[in-house]
Structure formats: structure tokens, C-alpha cells
Amino acid sequence: MKRKQLTIRLLFILPFLSMAFYQQAQVMWACNDPAGGIQIWFDYNQNCPNSPGSLAGLAEIGFHSGANGWASVVAWDDANATTGVNVGNDTFLVDLPDPNAYYGTATTAINFVFNQGTVNTSEPWGAEGKEDDGMGGCLDFFVDLLTITETCPTATSVHELLLRKELTIYPNPLSEEAVISFENDRQENYDLRITNSFGQ
Structure with a gap:
């Protein structure tokens, strides 16, 4: 089982990456x-x-x-x-x-x-x-x-990946750097998009 790890350096702060940001x-x-x-x-x-x-x-x-x-x-x-x-x-x-x-x-x-x-x-x-x-x-x-009037803040692609894979994002919340890792035993290709709650 191969484990992919991706390090992302961000030039801006994602203040609300925490999935439970709005009602902690x-x-x-x-x-x-x-x-x-x-x-x-x-x-x-x-x-x-x-x-x-x-x-x-x-x-x-x-x-x-x-x-x-x-x-x-x-x-x-x-x-x-x-x-x-x-x-x-x-x-x-x-x-x-x-x-x-x-x-x-x-x-x-x-x-x-x-x-x-x-x-x-x-x-x-x-x-x-x-x-x-x-x-x-x-x-x-x-x-x-x-x-229920709130729309869930998480992107469905991340949510679906969470249900099918072991997905880790740390530190969470993050400021300038994050590590995202997940299992990829089938060598599948993924497109990862990270946004904050404002879609930025």
C-alpha cells in the first residue's frame, strides 16, 4: 500500500480550513x-x-x-x-x-x-x-x-475522499504550510483543490 504525501506552501492564510469552523x-x-x-x-x-x-x-x-x-x-x-x-x-x-x-x-x-x-x-x-x-x-x-439552513462548508470532493480513504491534513487549521496524505494503493490520479470557506 503506497502512501502519498503532498506538502503545500501557501502564500496566504486560510483562516477557516477547519471543517467545523463556524460553530466550534x-x-x-x-x-x-x-x-x-x-x-x-x-x-x-x-x-x-x-x-x-x-x-x-x-x-x-x-x-x-x-x-x-x-x-x-x-x-x-x-x-x-x-x-x-x-x-x-x-x-x-x-x-x-x-x-x-x-x-x-x-x-x-x-x-x-x-x-x-x-x-x-x-x-x-x-x-x-x-x-x-x-x-x-x-x-x-x-x-x-x-x-437546517446552513450549507455545509466542506467541498464534496474532500468529503467523498474522506469516506473512501484515510485522509490526513495537518496542521489543521493551518497558516502557511500543510501536509496532506492519503492511501493510494491503486495508483489512482487525484486532483486536489484546497479552498477556504470563501472559495479562495
Whole structure:
């Protein structure tokens, strides 16, 4: 397996290369993917402090969810279940290209929690990602799809590469120099385009 590494020297600063740049203080946010569907972002650094265990440093985490008030559940260990992928700094990305198809019903809202089931199947709920209720407890997350107004800032080409390949960009965020590396065992050709949130 060959690993490609590309070093880029930039003459300008890309202040917003971080994929979670616009709402880093929130534990969870969702946006409309330009390619269709939605993306759900989870910043574990803002996780409910009373959630059990730790999801820090995991490459991916379980996404246990249900549509429309837990009516149509896709358990974290279902064969078709998606996961939260660590895209850096313990920020996890869940991609749902078609929520209606994923849940098998017309979906207007999604309830969900995260767990460590992808790495510890014998004790999946030993570590959880949940929302802080502000009173010492933790809550399940909730997204009303009709209220998502943000368009996801990431380029779909980078997002698709993230889903298919191990992609690393460091340091992130960057200022003048970045190293991008990914697996390329088939010797495929790629065009890489790096832009900031303003398309520059």
C-alpha cells in the first residue's frame, strides 16, 4: 500500500480550513450537504461532562438514531448503520446522503446518541456522546430537518475522499504550510483543490 504525501506552501492564510469552523463552541450542529442529504457534526470536546466513558481519540464512533421521535430506529450495530468519523480534534462527522432512505420513512426529525460500539462491541454504552441539559444531566440529541439552513462548508470532493480513504491534513487549521496524505494503493490520479470557506 503506497502512501502519498503532498506538502503545500501557501502564500496566504486560510483562516477557516477547519471543517467545523463556524460553530466550534456547539457540541452538535447539522448542515445541508451540497451533494444532497445532511451532515451532522459532533464536537466531543463539548460533550456532556456527565456522559460515561470517553470517545476521545477514536477513529469512528457508533451513531444510534431514530427518525421522528425514535419511531424508526437504526441501531448503531445494524448492518446498514453509518458511523461518526473523526475528522480531526475529536470532531466527528455523520453523513446521511438520504435520510428518508436511511430510516425507511419520510423523515422530518432525527433523535440520536453516540457510543463506543465501533471499538468495544461488548460494552458499547460504556462511553457516550450526548447533549448537556445544563442541570447536571445528559440528553439525546435532536435535529429538526426543516430548520437546517446552513450549507455545509466542506467541498464534496474532500468529503467523498474522506469516506473512501484515510485522509490526513495537518496542521489543521493551518497558516502557511500543510501536509496532506492519503492511501493510494491503486495508483489512482487525484486532483486536489484546497479552498477556504470563501472559495479562495
